[in-house]
Amino acid sequence: MGLFGALFTGVSALTAQSQNTAIISNNIANINTTGFKRSESSFFSLVTTQGNTSRYSPGTVTANRIQRVTQQGPITQSSSSTDASISGNGFFAVKRDSDDSALTEFLYTRNGQFSEDAQGFLKNSAGFFLYGWPIDQSGNLPANQGDLESLVPIDVAFLGGLTRPTNTAELSVNLDSAETDVVLQSLATTPADFTRGLTVFDTLGNPQNMTFEFTKTFGPQATHISTRTTLTSTDEMVNDLGLTAGDQFTISVDGGAARTYQISATDGAAPPAGVDVMVFDIGDIIDDINTNVANLTAFLGNAGEIVIQNDNFVLGTEDFTLAEVGAGTALSSLGFTPGTYTSDNLSSGTYSNGLPSDTPPYSTGDFPTIQFLPGAPSYNPRGWWEVTIRDPSNNTLTTGLINFNGDGTINASPDIDGKINIELNQINWNNGSELQNILVDIERFSQFSSDYTVLFSDQDGAELGLRTGINIDRDGQVIAQFSNGASATLYKLPLVTFANANGLAEVSGTAYTETEDSGEDNLREAGSGGAGFIEPSTLENSNVDLADEFALLIVAQRAYSAGTKVINTVDQMTQELLQLR
Secondary structure, eight states: OHHHHHHHHHHHHHHHHHHHHHHHHHHHHTTTSTTOOOEEEEEEEEOOOOSOTTSOOOOEEEEEEEEOTTSOOOEEEOSOTTBEEEESSOBEEEESSSOOSTTSOOEEEOOOBEEEOTTSBEEETTSOEEEEEEOOTTSOOOTTTTSGGGOEEOBOOOSSOEEEOOOEEEEEEEEETTSOOBOGGGGGGSOOSEEEEEEEEOTTSOEEEEEEEEEEEOOSSOEEEOSOOOOOSTTOBHHHHTOOTTOEEEEEETTOOOEEEEEOSSTTOOOOTTOSEEESBHHHHHHHHHHHSTTEEEEEOTTSOEEEEETTTTTTOOOEEEEEETTOOHHHHTTOOOEEEOGGGGOBTTBOOSOTTSTTTSOOTTSOBOOOOTTSOOSOTTOEEEEEEEOTTOOEEEEEEEEEOTTSBEEOBOOTTSOOEEEEEEEOOSSSOOOEEEEEEOTTOEEESSOOEEEEEEESOEEEEOEEEEEEOTTOEEEEEETTSOEEEEEEOOEEEOTTGGGOEEETTTEEEOOTTTOOOEEEOTTSTTOOEEEETEEEOOOOOHHHHHHHHHHHHHHHHHHHHHHHHHHHHHHHHHTOO
8 A cells, every 4th residue: 555655645746736837837927917916836735544553654745726815016107097006905896897787796806907998988908897986076975885886887988078167266456555435325436446357167168257346435334524635644734724713613423412623723722611622733633533532533535535434333323413613614624514424324326325234235145244343343444445246248246345454454254164255146147057156265355555466366167178088096086187177086996805805716807706715895995994095007017026936936846856756666666566476
Protein backbone atom coordinates (compact mmCIF):
# COMPACT_ATOMS: atom_id res chain seq x y z
CA MET A 1 0.00 0.00 0.00
CA GLY A 2 2.87 2.32 0.81
CA LEU A 3 4.39 2.07 -2.67
CA PHE A 4 1.16 2.68 -4.53
CA GLY A 5 0.19 5.30 -1.97
CA ALA A 6 3.35 7.20 -2.86
CA LEU A 7 2.32 7.00 -6.50
CA PHE A 8 -1.06 8.61 -5.78
CA THR A 9 0.64 11.27 -3.64
CA GLY A 10 2.86 12.19 -6.58
CA VAL A 11 -0.16 12.38 -8.86
CA SER A 12 -1.99 14.70 -6.40
CA ALA A 13 1.10 16.93 -6.33
CA LEU A 14 0.93 17.27 -10.11
CA THR A 15 -2.79 18.09 -9.94
CA ALA A 16 -2.34 20.72 -7.19
CA GLN A 17 0.59 22.39 -8.90
CA SER A 18 -1.27 22.36 -12.21
CA GLN A 19 -4.11 24.28 -10.57
CA ASN A 20 -1.59 26.61 -8.92
CA THR A 21 0.01 27.26 -12.31
CA ALA A 22 -3.40 27.94 -13.84
CA ILE A 23 -4.20 30.53 -11.15
CA ILE A 24 -0.80 32.20 -11.62
CA SER A 25 -1.19 32.26 -15.40
CA ASN A 26 -4.66 33.82 -15.05
CA ASN A 27 -3.20 36.52 -12.82
CA ILE A 28 -0.45 37.27 -15.34
CA ALA A 29 -2.91 37.30 -18.23
CA ASN A 30 -5.06 39.94 -16.49
CA ILE A 31 -2.27 42.20 -15.32
CA ASN A 32 -3.67 45.00 -17.53
CA THR A 33 -7.35 44.34 -16.81
CA THR A 34 -8.96 47.32 -15.08
CA GLY A 35 -10.25 46.44 -11.62
CA PHE A 36 -9.00 42.83 -11.77
CA LYS A 37 -8.29 41.14 -8.44
CA ARG A 38 -5.66 38.43 -8.22
CA SER A 39 -6.13 34.97 -6.72
CA GLU A 40 -3.66 32.64 -5.12
CA SER A 41 -3.48 28.96 -4.21
CA SER A 42 -3.84 27.60 -0.71
CA PHE A 43 -2.46 24.05 -0.28
CA PHE A 44 -3.59 21.61 2.36
CA SER A 45 -2.95 17.90 2.91
CA LEU A 46 -5.36 14.98 2.94
CA VAL A 47 -4.11 12.41 5.52
CA THR A 48 -4.90 8.67 5.40
CA THR A 49 -5.50 7.27 8.88
CA GLN A 50 -3.47 4.19 9.84
CA GLY A 51 -4.01 2.51 13.17
CA ASN A 52 -0.61 0.76 13.24
CA THR A 53 2.04 3.39 13.84
CA SER A 54 4.74 1.10 12.45
CA ARG A 55 3.14 1.25 9.04
CA TYR A 56 2.64 4.61 7.18
CA SER A 57 0.05 5.22 4.48
CA PRO A 58 0.82 8.44 2.60
CA GLY A 59 -1.91 10.99 1.96
CA THR A 60 -2.36 13.50 -0.85
CA VAL A 61 -2.37 17.27 -1.37
CA THR A 62 -5.01 19.58 -2.83
CA ALA A 63 -5.10 23.27 -3.72
CA ASN A 64 -7.91 25.78 -3.08
CA ARG A 65 -8.28 29.17 -4.70
CA ILE A 66 -8.23 32.25 -2.44
CA GLN A 67 -9.44 35.58 -3.90
CA ARG A 68 -7.71 38.83 -2.93
CA VAL A 69 -10.71 41.04 -3.75
CA THR A 70 -10.15 43.43 -0.85
CA GLN A 71 -6.55 44.09 -1.82
CA GLN A 72 -6.34 47.62 -3.28
CA GLY A 73 -4.98 47.97 -6.78
CA PRO A 74 -2.86 50.96 -7.85
CA ILE A 75 -4.82 54.00 -9.04
CA THR A 76 -3.74 55.83 -12.18
CA GLN A 77 -4.93 59.03 -13.82
CA SER A 78 -7.39 58.92 -16.70
CA SER A 79 -8.31 61.53 -19.31
CA SER A 80 -12.01 60.61 -19.25
CA SER A 81 -14.34 62.53 -16.91
CA THR A 82 -16.67 59.50 -16.66
CA ASP A 83 -13.92 57.18 -15.42
CA ALA A 84 -13.82 56.55 -11.68
CA SER A 85 -11.98 54.30 -9.28
CA ILE A 86 -12.69 53.32 -5.68
CA SER A 87 -10.17 54.03 -2.97
CA GLY A 88 -11.10 51.73 -0.10
CA ASN A 89 -14.03 49.36 0.32
CA GLY A 90 -16.93 49.00 -2.04
CA PHE A 91 -18.07 48.12 -5.55
CA PHE A 92 -20.01 49.79 -8.32
CA ALA A 93 -23.48 48.32 -8.88
CA VAL A 94 -23.93 47.15 -12.48
CA LYS A 95 -26.20 44.96 -14.58
CA ARG A 96 -25.80 43.16 -17.88
CA ASP A 97 -28.51 45.38 -19.42
CA SER A 98 -30.47 48.55 -18.72
CA ASP A 99 -33.59 46.70 -17.56
CA ASP A 100 -34.02 47.95 -14.01
CA SER A 101 -36.60 45.30 -13.08
CA ALA A 102 -35.94 42.94 -10.20
CA LEU A 103 -35.61 40.04 -12.66
CA THR A 104 -32.19 41.21 -13.79
CA GLU A 105 -29.34 40.24 -11.47
CA PHE A 106 -27.11 42.91 -9.96
CA LEU A 107 -23.38 42.45 -10.33
CA TYR A 108 -20.58 44.26 -8.52
CA THR A 109 -17.36 45.50 -10.05
CA ARG A 110 -14.31 47.67 -9.42
CA ASN A 111 -13.96 48.36 -13.14
CA GLY A 112 -14.89 52.05 -13.34
CA GLN A 113 -13.93 52.61 -16.99
CA PHE A 114 -17.35 54.04 -17.95
CA SER A 115 -18.40 55.69 -21.18
CA GLU A 116 -21.68 56.75 -22.76
CA ASP A 117 -23.29 54.42 -25.27
CA ALA A 118 -25.47 55.40 -28.23
CA GLN A 119 -28.58 55.60 -26.03
CA GLY A 120 -26.97 57.73 -23.34
CA PHE A 121 -26.37 54.98 -20.74
CA LEU A 122 -23.04 54.71 -18.93
CA LYS A 123 -21.39 51.31 -19.48
CA ASN A 124 -17.97 50.06 -18.44
CA SER A 125 -15.42 48.42 -20.70
CA ALA A 126 -16.91 44.98 -19.97
CA GLY A 127 -20.32 46.13 -21.25
CA PHE A 128 -22.06 46.34 -17.85
CA PHE A 129 -24.57 49.15 -17.26
CA LEU A 130 -23.86 51.43 -14.32
CA TYR A 131 -26.64 51.94 -11.74
CA GLY A 132 -27.16 54.68 -9.17
CA TRP A 133 -29.67 56.68 -7.14
CA PRO A 134 -31.75 59.27 -9.05
CA ILE A 135 -31.66 62.77 -7.52
CA ASP A 136 -34.84 64.85 -7.51
CA GLN A 137 -35.05 68.60 -8.20
CA SER A 138 -34.53 69.35 -4.50
CA GLY A 139 -31.32 67.32 -4.43
CA ASN A 140 -32.83 64.47 -2.39
CA LEU A 141 -32.09 60.75 -2.72
CA PRO A 142 -34.85 58.10 -2.82
CA ALA A 143 -36.44 57.28 0.54
CA ASN A 144 -35.55 53.58 0.10
CA GLN A 145 -31.92 54.26 -0.78
CA GLY A 146 -30.78 51.25 1.26
CA ASP A 147 -32.44 48.85 -1.17
CA LEU A 148 -31.15 47.76 -4.55
CA GLU A 149 -34.63 48.49 -5.92
CA SER A 150 -33.87 52.21 -5.44
CA LEU A 151 -31.18 52.06 -8.13
CA VAL A 152 -31.81 52.99 -11.76
CA PRO A 153 -29.54 52.84 -14.84
CA ILE A 154 -27.45 55.98 -15.29
CA ASP A 155 -28.98 57.67 -18.32
CA VAL A 156 -27.28 60.94 -19.29
CA ALA A 157 -29.02 61.47 -22.64
CA PHE A 158 -30.63 64.89 -23.14
CA LEU A 159 -32.95 65.40 -26.07
CA GLY A 160 -32.69 69.18 -25.68
CA GLY A 161 -30.71 71.68 -23.67
CA LEU A 162 -31.08 72.94 -20.14
CA THR A 163 -32.27 76.32 -18.95
CA ARG A 164 -31.76 77.64 -15.44
CA PRO A 165 -34.25 80.35 -14.44
CA THR A 166 -33.05 82.99 -12.01
CA ASN A 167 -34.11 82.34 -8.42
CA THR A 168 -31.71 84.62 -6.57
CA ALA A 169 -29.76 87.73 -7.48
CA GLU A 170 -27.25 89.87 -5.62
CA LEU A 171 -26.42 93.51 -6.09
CA SER A 172 -23.74 95.55 -4.32
CA VAL A 173 -24.24 99.28 -4.85
CA ASN A 174 -22.96 102.41 -3.13
CA LEU A 175 -25.44 105.31 -3.21
CA ASP A 176 -24.12 108.85 -2.88
CA SER A 177 -25.16 110.24 0.52
CA ALA A 178 -24.52 113.79 -0.76
CA GLU A 179 -27.32 113.48 -3.31
CA THR A 180 -30.08 116.11 -3.04
CA ASP A 181 -33.20 114.78 -1.27
CA VAL A 182 -36.53 114.80 -3.08
CA VAL A 183 -39.83 115.59 -1.39
CA LEU A 184 -41.65 112.29 -0.94
CA GLN A 185 -44.78 113.25 -2.80
CA SER A 186 -42.68 114.34 -5.81
CA LEU A 187 -40.99 110.97 -6.28
CA ALA A 188 -43.47 109.78 -8.90
CA THR A 189 -42.52 112.64 -11.25
CA THR A 190 -38.84 112.99 -10.36
CA PRO A 191 -36.16 111.29 -12.51
CA ALA A 192 -34.11 108.68 -10.67
CA ASP A 193 -30.78 109.78 -9.22
CA PHE A 194 -29.12 106.51 -10.24
CA THR A 195 -30.12 103.59 -12.46
CA ARG A 196 -28.63 100.12 -12.72
CA GLY A 197 -29.65 97.21 -14.97
CA LEU A 198 -29.48 93.53 -14.07
CA THR A 199 -30.08 90.72 -16.56
CA VAL A 200 -31.96 87.69 -15.25
CA PHE A 201 -33.33 84.63 -17.08
CA ASP A 202 -36.90 83.38 -17.25
CA THR A 203 -38.04 79.75 -17.29
CA LEU A 204 -37.66 79.59 -21.09
CA GLY A 205 -34.04 80.76 -20.95
CA ASN A 206 -34.79 84.25 -22.27
CA PRO A 207 -32.71 87.11 -20.83
CA GLN A 208 -34.83 89.74 -19.06
CA ASN A 209 -33.29 93.09 -18.18
CA MET A 210 -34.55 94.43 -14.86
CA THR A 211 -33.87 98.08 -14.06
CA PHE A 212 -33.18 99.33 -10.54
CA GLU A 213 -33.94 103.03 -9.97
CA PHE A 214 -32.69 104.87 -6.85
CA THR A 215 -33.95 108.28 -5.70
CA LYS A 216 -32.89 109.99 -2.47
CA THR A 217 -35.83 111.28 -0.42
CA PHE A 218 -36.65 112.80 2.93
CA GLY A 219 -38.51 109.67 3.91
CA PRO A 220 -42.07 108.99 5.00
CA GLN A 221 -42.03 111.26 8.07
CA ALA A 222 -44.29 114.30 8.39
CA THR A 223 -41.67 116.73 7.09
CA HIS A 224 -41.49 120.53 6.75
CA ILE A 225 -38.98 121.69 4.14
CA SER A 226 -38.05 125.30 3.40
CA THR A 227 -38.16 126.43 -0.20
CA ARG A 228 -34.94 128.39 0.25
CA THR A 229 -32.07 126.39 -1.21
CA THR A 230 -29.25 128.91 -0.91
CA LEU A 231 -27.98 128.11 2.57
CA THR A 232 -24.43 126.86 2.61
CA SER A 233 -23.85 126.55 6.35
CA THR A 234 -25.63 126.82 9.69
CA ASP A 235 -23.80 130.14 10.37
CA GLU A 236 -26.07 132.07 8.00
CA MET A 237 -28.92 134.09 9.50
CA VAL A 238 -29.84 137.71 10.16
CA ASN A 239 -27.19 139.62 8.24
CA ASP A 240 -26.94 137.10 5.36
CA LEU A 241 -30.64 136.48 4.83
CA GLY A 242 -32.11 139.87 5.58
CA LEU A 243 -34.24 138.70 8.49
CA THR A 244 -35.73 141.31 10.77
CA ALA A 245 -34.61 141.30 14.38
CA GLY A 246 -37.54 140.89 16.78
CA ASP A 247 -39.65 138.65 14.53
CA GLN A 248 -40.99 135.59 16.38
CA PHE A 249 -42.31 132.15 15.43
CA THR A 250 -43.32 129.04 17.35
CA ILE A 251 -43.05 125.27 16.98
CA SER A 252 -45.50 122.93 18.70
CA VAL A 253 -45.92 119.17 18.48
CA ASP A 254 -49.39 117.60 18.59
CA GLY A 255 -50.89 120.75 20.11
CA GLY A 256 -48.50 120.67 23.07
CA ALA A 257 -46.78 123.67 24.61
CA ALA A 258 -45.28 125.88 21.90
CA ARG A 259 -41.61 126.77 21.89
CA THR A 260 -41.04 130.39 20.87
CA TYR A 261 -38.09 131.66 18.83
CA GLN A 262 -37.10 135.34 18.30
CA ILE A 263 -34.73 136.67 15.66
CA SER A 264 -31.76 138.45 17.23
CA ALA A 265 -29.14 140.73 15.69
CA THR A 266 -26.78 139.91 18.54
CA ASP A 267 -25.25 136.51 19.10
CA GLY A 268 -25.92 135.18 22.60
CA ALA A 269 -28.54 137.77 23.57
CA ALA A 270 -30.75 136.89 26.56
CA PRO A 271 -34.38 136.06 25.64
CA PRO A 272 -37.08 138.41 26.85
CA ALA A 273 -40.17 137.25 28.71
CA GLY A 274 -42.25 134.79 26.69
CA VAL A 275 -39.35 133.84 24.37
CA ASP A 276 -37.52 130.53 24.77
CA VAL A 277 -34.66 130.96 22.30
CA MET A 278 -32.90 133.95 20.76
CA VAL A 279 -31.93 133.02 17.19
CA PHE A 280 -28.83 134.57 15.63
CA ASP A 281 -28.07 131.96 12.94
CA ILE A 282 -29.49 128.80 11.39
CA GLY A 283 -27.49 126.67 13.82
CA ASP A 284 -29.43 128.13 16.76
CA ILE A 285 -32.71 126.82 15.35
CA ILE A 286 -31.35 123.39 14.40
CA ASP A 287 -29.50 122.87 17.70
CA ASP A 288 -32.48 123.89 19.83
CA ILE A 289 -34.98 121.71 17.96
CA ASN A 290 -32.72 118.68 18.18
CA THR A 291 -32.04 119.31 21.89
CA ASN A 292 -35.31 120.63 23.32
CA VAL A 293 -38.21 119.68 21.06
CA ALA A 294 -39.24 116.06 21.53
CA ASN A 295 -39.91 113.92 18.45
CA LEU A 296 -38.52 116.46 15.94
CA THR A 297 -35.22 116.41 14.06
CA ALA A 298 -33.83 119.43 12.18
CA PHE A 299 -30.93 119.56 9.73
CA LEU A 300 -29.57 121.43 6.73
CA GLY A 301 -30.40 119.57 3.53
CA ASN A 302 -27.94 118.84 0.74
CA ALA A 303 -29.63 121.46 -1.46
CA GLY A 304 -29.26 124.18 1.21
CA GLU A 305 -32.77 123.88 2.63
CA ILE A 306 -33.84 123.66 6.27
CA VAL A 307 -35.60 120.38 7.04
CA ILE A 308 -37.70 119.59 10.12
CA GLN A 309 -38.89 116.00 10.44
CA ASN A 310 -41.22 114.16 12.78
CA ASP A 311 -39.25 111.30 14.35
CA ASN A 312 -42.18 109.56 16.03
CA PHE A 313 -44.14 108.88 12.86
CA VAL A 314 -44.24 105.16 13.56
CA LEU A 315 -47.12 105.85 15.91
CA GLY A 316 -48.66 108.17 13.36
CA THR A 317 -49.78 110.67 16.00
CA GLU A 318 -46.98 113.20 16.40
CA ASP A 319 -47.78 116.11 14.05
CA PHE A 320 -46.23 119.55 14.40
CA THR A 321 -47.09 123.20 13.69
CA LEU A 322 -45.00 126.17 12.58
CA ALA A 323 -46.64 129.53 13.25
CA GLU A 324 -45.67 133.21 13.11
CA VAL A 325 -46.13 135.35 16.24
CA GLY A 326 -47.63 138.70 15.42
CA ALA A 327 -46.71 140.09 12.03
CA GLY A 328 -43.27 138.53 11.84
CA THR A 329 -41.80 137.32 8.54
CA ALA A 330 -39.09 135.02 9.82
CA LEU A 331 -40.69 131.80 8.53
CA SER A 332 -41.47 133.12 5.10
CA SER A 333 -37.97 134.60 4.81
CA LEU A 334 -36.55 131.15 5.59
CA GLY A 335 -38.78 129.60 2.94
CA PHE A 336 -41.35 128.02 5.28
CA THR A 337 -45.09 128.15 4.88
CA PRO A 338 -46.56 128.14 8.37
CA GLY A 339 -48.99 125.34 9.06
CA THR A 340 -49.55 121.91 10.53
CA TYR A 341 -47.53 119.08 8.97
CA THR A 342 -49.07 115.64 9.39
CA SER A 343 -48.98 112.31 7.64
CA ASP A 344 -52.02 113.41 5.67
CA ASN A 345 -50.04 116.25 4.10
CA LEU A 346 -48.10 113.61 2.16
CA SER A 347 -51.19 112.47 0.26
CA SER A 348 -50.31 112.91 -3.40
CA GLY A 349 -50.23 110.79 -6.53
CA THR A 350 -49.40 107.17 -5.70
CA TYR A 351 -48.65 108.04 -2.07
CA SER A 352 -51.42 108.09 0.50
CA ASN A 353 -49.84 108.73 3.89
CA GLY A 354 -46.67 108.50 5.93
CA LEU A 355 -47.31 105.36 7.90
CA PRO A 356 -44.76 102.64 6.94
CA SER A 357 -47.31 99.97 7.81
CA ASP A 358 -49.46 101.01 4.83
CA THR A 359 -49.04 98.78 1.77
CA PRO A 360 -48.86 100.49 -0.61
CA PRO A 361 -47.55 103.15 -0.91
CA TYR A 362 -43.98 102.94 0.29
CA SER A 363 -42.56 99.60 1.34
CA THR A 364 -44.72 96.59 0.61
CA GLY A 365 -44.06 93.16 2.01
CA ASP A 366 -41.57 92.69 -0.81
CA PHE A 367 -39.08 94.91 1.02
CA PRO A 368 -37.04 94.08 4.14
CA THR A 369 -38.35 95.45 7.41
CA ILE A 370 -36.79 98.76 8.46
CA GLN A 371 -35.87 98.90 12.13
CA PHE A 372 -38.52 101.26 13.53
CA LEU A 373 -38.76 101.56 17.30
CA PRO A 374 -41.74 103.61 18.51
CA GLY A 375 -40.65 106.43 20.81
CA ALA A 376 -36.98 105.85 20.04
CA PRO A 377 -36.64 105.32 16.28
CA SER A 378 -33.43 103.66 15.10
CA TYR A 379 -33.74 104.81 11.50
CA ASN A 380 -31.45 107.49 10.08
CA PRO A 381 -33.52 110.54 8.98
CA ARG A 382 -30.85 111.32 6.35
CA GLY A 383 -30.70 107.79 4.97
CA TRP A 384 -33.90 107.34 2.93
CA TRP A 385 -33.97 106.10 -0.68
CA GLU A 386 -36.81 105.00 -2.89
CA VAL A 387 -36.05 101.87 -4.90
CA THR A 388 -38.15 101.03 -7.97
CA ILE A 389 -37.58 97.85 -9.97
CA ARG A 390 -38.95 97.72 -13.51
CA ASP A 391 -39.26 95.00 -16.13
CA PRO A 392 -38.05 95.33 -19.76
CA SER A 393 -41.39 96.93 -20.72
CA ASN A 394 -40.90 99.59 -18.02
CA ASN A 395 -43.67 98.10 -15.89
CA THR A 396 -43.08 98.52 -12.17
CA LEU A 397 -42.37 95.22 -10.44
CA THR A 398 -42.12 96.78 -6.97
CA THR A 399 -41.47 100.12 -5.29
CA GLY A 400 -40.39 100.76 -1.73
CA LEU A 401 -38.20 102.66 0.69
CA ILE A 402 -34.90 101.56 2.15
CA ASN A 403 -32.97 103.25 4.95
CA PHE A 404 -29.26 103.41 5.76
CA ASN A 405 -27.61 103.68 9.16
CA GLY A 406 -25.26 106.48 10.08
CA ASP A 407 -22.28 104.24 9.27
CA GLY A 408 -23.48 103.75 5.69
CA THR A 409 -24.79 100.19 6.10
CA ILE A 410 -28.29 99.09 5.19
CA ASN A 411 -30.82 99.47 8.01
CA ALA A 412 -33.02 96.38 7.81
CA SER A 413 -33.98 93.38 9.88
CA PRO A 414 -32.78 90.08 8.33
CA ASP A 415 -35.39 87.43 7.53
CA ILE A 416 -35.50 83.98 9.13
CA ASP A 417 -32.67 82.87 6.81
CA GLY A 418 -30.48 85.80 7.82
CA LYS A 419 -30.92 87.47 4.42
CA ILE A 420 -31.86 91.04 3.52
CA ASN A 421 -33.88 90.56 0.35
CA ILE A 422 -36.26 92.39 -1.90
CA GLU A 423 -38.78 89.71 -2.86
CA LEU A 424 -40.10 89.82 -6.41
CA ASN A 425 -43.09 87.48 -6.52
CA GLN A 426 -45.06 86.07 -9.44
CA ILE A 427 -43.28 88.06 -12.15
CA ASN A 428 -45.12 87.83 -15.47
CA TRP A 429 -42.74 88.46 -18.36
CA ASN A 430 -45.65 88.22 -20.82
CA ASN A 431 -43.81 85.83 -23.13
CA GLY A 432 -45.33 82.49 -22.21
CA SER A 433 -42.79 81.65 -19.51
CA GLU A 434 -43.90 80.58 -16.05
CA LEU A 435 -44.53 83.12 -13.31
CA GLN A 436 -41.24 83.66 -11.54
CA ASN A 437 -40.09 84.50 -8.01
CA ILE A 438 -36.71 86.18 -7.53
CA LEU A 439 -34.98 87.14 -4.27
CA VAL A 440 -32.67 90.14 -4.69
CA ASP A 441 -30.05 90.28 -1.92
CA ILE A 442 -29.35 93.93 -0.96
CA GLU A 443 -27.29 93.23 2.15
CA ARG A 444 -24.25 94.88 0.53
CA PHE A 445 -26.03 98.12 -0.34
CA SER A 446 -24.23 101.12 1.18
CA GLN A 447 -24.59 104.89 1.41
CA PHE A 448 -21.35 106.87 1.53
CA SER A 449 -20.41 110.31 0.30
CA SER A 450 -18.83 109.01 -2.88
CA ASP A 451 -19.65 108.42 -6.50
CA TYR A 452 -22.36 105.94 -7.37
CA THR A 453 -20.59 102.63 -7.66
CA VAL A 454 -21.69 99.11 -8.58
CA LEU A 455 -19.21 96.82 -6.84
CA PHE A 456 -20.67 93.66 -8.33
CA SER A 457 -23.88 92.04 -9.50
CA ASP A 458 -24.70 88.38 -9.86
CA GLN A 459 -27.60 86.00 -10.39
CA ASP A 460 -27.97 82.23 -10.55
CA GLY A 461 -29.80 81.88 -13.89
CA ALA A 462 -28.52 80.92 -17.31
CA GLU A 463 -29.77 80.94 -20.87
CA LEU A 464 -30.48 77.80 -22.88
CA GLY A 465 -27.38 75.62 -23.03
CA LEU A 466 -26.51 72.36 -24.76
CA ARG A 467 -24.84 69.55 -22.90
CA THR A 468 -21.07 69.72 -23.16
CA GLY A 469 -19.94 66.97 -20.82
CA ILE A 470 -20.59 64.47 -18.05
CA ASN A 471 -18.39 63.93 -15.04
CA ILE A 472 -18.39 61.94 -11.82
CA ASP A 473 -17.15 63.72 -8.68
CA ARG A 474 -15.60 62.37 -5.47
CA ASP A 475 -18.99 62.13 -3.75
CA GLY A 476 -20.24 59.91 -6.55
CA GLN A 477 -22.47 62.54 -8.12
CA VAL A 478 -23.05 62.27 -11.85
CA ILE A 479 -23.09 65.87 -13.11
CA ALA A 480 -23.97 67.21 -16.56
CA GLN A 481 -22.35 70.45 -17.78
CA PHE A 482 -23.92 72.77 -20.32
CA SER A 483 -22.65 75.43 -22.69
CA ASN A 484 -24.35 78.21 -20.69
CA GLY A 485 -22.20 77.45 -17.65
CA ALA A 486 -25.00 75.67 -15.83
CA SER A 487 -24.68 72.20 -14.38
CA ALA A 488 -27.20 69.62 -13.23
CA THR A 489 -26.68 66.82 -10.72
CA LEU A 490 -28.50 63.82 -12.13
CA TYR A 491 -27.56 60.79 -10.05
CA LYS A 492 -25.45 59.68 -7.12
CA LEU A 493 -23.45 56.45 -7.23
CA PRO A 494 -23.64 54.20 -4.18
CA LEU A 495 -20.78 51.98 -3.10
CA VAL A 496 -21.89 48.42 -2.33
CA THR A 497 -20.01 46.80 0.55
CA PHE A 498 -20.00 43.22 1.88
CA ALA A 499 -18.99 41.73 5.20
CA ASN A 500 -16.60 39.37 3.35
CA ALA A 501 -15.86 40.69 -0.13
CA ASN A 502 -13.36 37.85 -0.67
CA GLY A 503 -16.32 35.46 -0.57
CA LEU A 504 -17.94 36.92 -3.71
CA ALA A 505 -18.23 34.70 -6.76
CA GLU A 506 -16.35 35.91 -9.83
CA VAL A 507 -18.11 36.14 -13.18
CA SER A 508 -16.85 37.10 -16.62
CA GLY A 509 -16.20 40.79 -17.08
CA THR A 510 -14.28 41.45 -13.86
CA ALA A 511 -17.48 41.39 -11.83
CA TYR A 512 -18.83 39.45 -8.88
CA THR A 513 -22.09 38.10 -7.56
CA GLU A 514 -23.27 37.78 -4.00
CA THR A 515 -22.88 34.43 -2.19
CA GLU A 516 -23.56 33.05 1.28
CA ASP A 517 -19.87 33.47 2.09
CA SER A 518 -19.83 37.17 1.12
CA GLY A 519 -22.86 38.22 3.17
CA GLU A 520 -25.59 40.57 2.00
CA ASP A 521 -25.05 43.76 0.05
CA ASN A 522 -25.01 47.12 1.86
CA LEU A 523 -25.53 50.35 -0.08
CA ARG A 524 -23.43 53.23 1.24
CA GLU A 525 -22.71 56.77 0.17
CA ALA A 526 -19.06 57.28 -0.69
CA GLY A 527 -17.00 58.03 2.41
CA SER A 528 -19.61 56.83 4.91
CA GLY A 529 -20.45 53.60 6.69
CA GLY A 530 -17.06 52.04 6.00
CA ALA A 531 -17.26 52.65 2.26
CA GLY A 532 -14.30 54.10 0.43
CA PHE A 533 -14.11 57.20 -1.74
CA ILE A 534 -14.73 57.58 -5.44
CA GLU A 535 -11.73 59.08 -7.21
CA PRO A 536 -12.86 60.89 -10.39
CA SER A 537 -10.96 60.63 -13.67
CA THR A 538 -8.88 57.70 -12.42
CA LEU A 539 -8.85 53.92 -12.89
CA GLU A 540 -7.91 51.11 -10.52
CA ASN A 541 -5.42 48.80 -12.14
CA SER A 542 -5.03 45.11 -11.50
CA ASN A 543 -3.55 44.28 -8.08
CA VAL A 544 -1.27 41.67 -9.71
CA ASP A 545 2.46 42.07 -8.98
CA LEU A 546 4.29 40.55 -11.95
CA ALA A 547 7.51 39.90 -10.00
CA ASP A 548 5.63 37.99 -7.32
CA GLU A 549 3.75 35.96 -9.91
CA PHE A 550 6.98 34.98 -11.71
CA ALA A 551 8.51 33.88 -8.41
CA LEU A 552 5.46 31.80 -7.59
CA LEU A 553 5.50 30.34 -11.10
CA ILE A 554 9.10 29.21 -10.68
CA VAL A 555 8.24 27.52 -7.38
CA ALA A 556 5.19 25.83 -8.96
CA GLN A 557 7.32 24.62 -11.84
CA ARG A 558 9.94 23.11 -9.53
CA ALA A 559 7.28 21.52 -7.35
CA TYR A 560 5.63 20.01 -10.42
CA SER A 561 9.00 18.59 -11.59
CA ALA A 562 9.59 17.14 -8.15
CA GLY A 563 6.18 15.43 -8.32
CA THR A 564 7.12 13.81 -11.63
CA LYS A 565 10.33 12.50 -10.03
CA VAL A 566 8.27 10.81 -7.34
CA ILE A 567 6.14 9.12 -10.01
CA ASN A 568 9.25 8.03 -12.00
CA THR A 569 10.85 6.59 -8.88
CA VAL A 570 7.75 4.58 -7.94
CA ASP A 571 7.54 3.34 -11.56
CA GLN A 572 11.14 2.07 -11.42
CA MET A 573 10.49 0.39 -8.08
CA THR A 574 7.43 -1.42 -9.42
CA GLN A 575 9.44 -2.60 -12.43
CA GLU A 576 12.05 -4.07 -10.10
CA LEU A 577 9.24 -5.76 -8.18
CA LEU A 578 7.84 -7.37 -11.37
CA GLN A 579 11.28 -8.78 -12.33
CA LEU A 580 11.54 -10.93 -9.19
CA ARG A 581 11.53 -14.69 -9.94
